[in-house]
Amino acid sequence: MQSQSRQRVLSLSLGDVELRLLRVFAAIVHHNGFSAAQASLGMTQQTISTHMRHLEERLALRLCERGRSGFQLTDEGRQVHAATLDLFGAIEQFQSRLGEAQGELSGSLRFGTVDAMVTNRALNLQGAIGAFHRQAPRVRLEIDVAAPQVLYQGLLDGSYQIVLMPSMSGLPAHFRAQAIFSETQKLYCAKGSPLFGIPDESITDTLLEAQPFAGRTYMPDRQICGVNFGWAAATPHMEGTLLLLLSGVYIGFLPDHYAEESVRNGKLRMLVPGRMSFEDPFYIAYPRERPSRAAETLSQAIVRPLSDEFA
Template sequence: MQVSQTPRSAHKGALSDVDLRLLRVFSETVRCNGFTAAQASLGMTQATISVHMRNLEERLNVRLCERGRSGFYLTDEGKQIHSAVLDLFGSIERFQGAVGDVQGELTGRLTFGTVDAMASNAKLKLHAAIGSFARQAPKMQLDVDIAAPQVLSQGIMSGRYQIALMPAQPFFPRNRAIDIFLETQNLYCGLGHPLFACPDTDLTPELLARQLFAGRSYMPETPICGVDFRWNAVTAHMEGTLLLLLSGAYVGFLPDHYAAELVHKKTLRALAPDWMKFEDRFQIVYSRDHPTQAANLLADAIVNASDAD
């Protein structure tokens, strides 16, 4: 016999184990972008996930997501709750790391955020740093998240990330920033663009300013290298910029190491590389006041790998 339940009022007071379990189901469902995809990672049936989500919505008195034939997507309230959940779990992970430090054993989870297009950077050798970290802390779970610089900056401030690799940003004094490398950004166009075969000597600021430009969503729309570009498309990631350039319709900036292979294949071309370029200063950022041993270990590994020959 099925017993009906009366709706629960909005959740108040301290979080219980039940709340944390429901929030983890919610977080993983969002990460997997839906109930079906989350079944394997959660070890639950779709029906069970649906019950958990409904229970969480009742406890919070908020509609978190829409699910059905139109797909899975968060409501505005769901986006706010999800952001708060990530901050909450980041705080829990920092606590677990601190406990591991006291116990003298590196266990728990380390959340590491970075921008995209890092794997091809020979100056950084991030893969070698991660390998070194894994060998020294085999019991740690390393969570790597690829995000835009503004997301990483906010995540460091809120505690969502314990350590981040990103372009230099202004930070509060409680964070420590270590300069790692300078990344050269060149202006490129793709095969099929009107400027692809244009000699560099003919490329003037006025001519470049007339081209459709693929900009970065986190950069101000101000002149770059003296050119006031037409911002006709924006993206937060290098892969997004690359797709726009390969369309043959836009010009835009990419890291030289990220574009190198396609330049060699003659599907990308650097435009006026002698003067159309700038450098981004990259830093490792983590807590100055209360860094965990795991965060210190990964930071040291990244610094040592970037200094190696």
């Protein structure tokens, strides 16, 4: 049976249908499950399941196990996924080089970033995207907003060609990571919190430690600004943190630019800004060896205004 399966894989011709099914499979693996991949694919879970069944029938292989125990790749599924990433990488490299030979960038560029970037006026990511399009109008730009740990893994496995994210320690040497700015994180609470009406001078570390704290899933549970916060909730996204704070139950850190409007309209209050503040460095990262020209062009569009500002 195994030799027959291998024969069918070897004889499989890759057309548009097979490529489409493989892209669905790659998205499922990237998001670690059928339901998690629905939003990015724009498909119902039933449609995704049908596509996967068709792919497995064409390959004569069981690629993954799904059910009450969760999503998990089979050994064959891991091999097919690795080959799929190689295939898509080769296709994109061909498209990129063809565009270069024709004197114009083309193909697609997958860019991953964390959330809450629109309100960062110092970064002006939307302006950089506009500049990138003017330089490379034929490149299809695909933007994915994801948690830092997802972006990091996606950069390693080729799901993203370029990422913008904090905390890039431990990145392998064959990737280039350039620090481009620091985001100021401050501590906030909302109406309903017992700290909302207490003057800053009366808020002690002990009082802060007694409050339910909303942390980040990618941050270790350790002292922040010298305080041992009582972690009671966690989320990878700034919007998730904001929702937790607006419940009136939790305190937590947010980028000052992202919290600004909620502070202005009286929904949030900054706590002890003189002590409860830290800088979160951000990096732009992409492969060091043979990066796509599109990735380099987007990186330059993001970095250049910041370099000019601080020159």
